[in-house]
Amino acid sequence: MQLDQLAIGAHAVAHLEAVVYNLQNLKSFDLHLRGVLGEDFLQHFDMLIDNAHKMLCLDESSAMRPDIKGPHIALVTPMDGDDIPPNSLIIPIHLSGSSQPLRLKLDSGANAPFLYNASKLPAIAHLRVSSFHGGGADGAQRSIMALPPQDMKIGSLEFAKVPFFTLASGDPNSSSLGFDGLLTMGVFICHSDHFAILEPR
Secondary structure (H helix, E strand, O other): OEEEEEEEOOEEEEEEEOOOOOOHHHHOOOOOOOOOOOHHHHOOOEEEEEOOOOEEEEEOOOOOHHHOOOOOEEOOOOOOOOOOOOOOOEEEEEEOOOOOOEEEEEOOOOOOOEEOOHHHOOOOOOOOOOEEEEEOOOOOEEEEEEOOOEEEEEOOEEEEEEOOEEEOOOOOOHHHOOOOEEEOOOEEEEOOOOEEEEOOO
């Protein structure tokens, strides 16, 4: 369906497409949600997600941008054939267990850094570790395992011993997603210049 207008406070975007979806599975996590706000709305603003203070700041005037300090991380431009929207927030990262860069999608709804398929990390793909069950937004239960903590590098930023999780059996559909997993952290996004600042100051 098409909305005439969607607004958060004084920030409004007209003529947005919306999907009607049953959020019953998300309610099982005791979240009082009426919907999910997507990039089709957020891409119209500079955006600061401050997890520590549980705050979202939107700015359509670029006034906030000079006050946000930290290295600029270029967002990945989707390649031809990627089954992802053009404004998805994807950044390249390097992990200690892999010689190749991975592409992680910035996702404020993720509980922890997540890889869809541990075979992306050849050095640890065959480790036997204990698994546990968890549910996603679709309500399905899956076996999830914790990977050995990884040293993570994003641009000039380095993070030591970051805990990652993965599906115990891997995700056979992950190769068609256009990204390798999810990353959650406080972040500033500049949509117009296509960059992110992680751990903004």
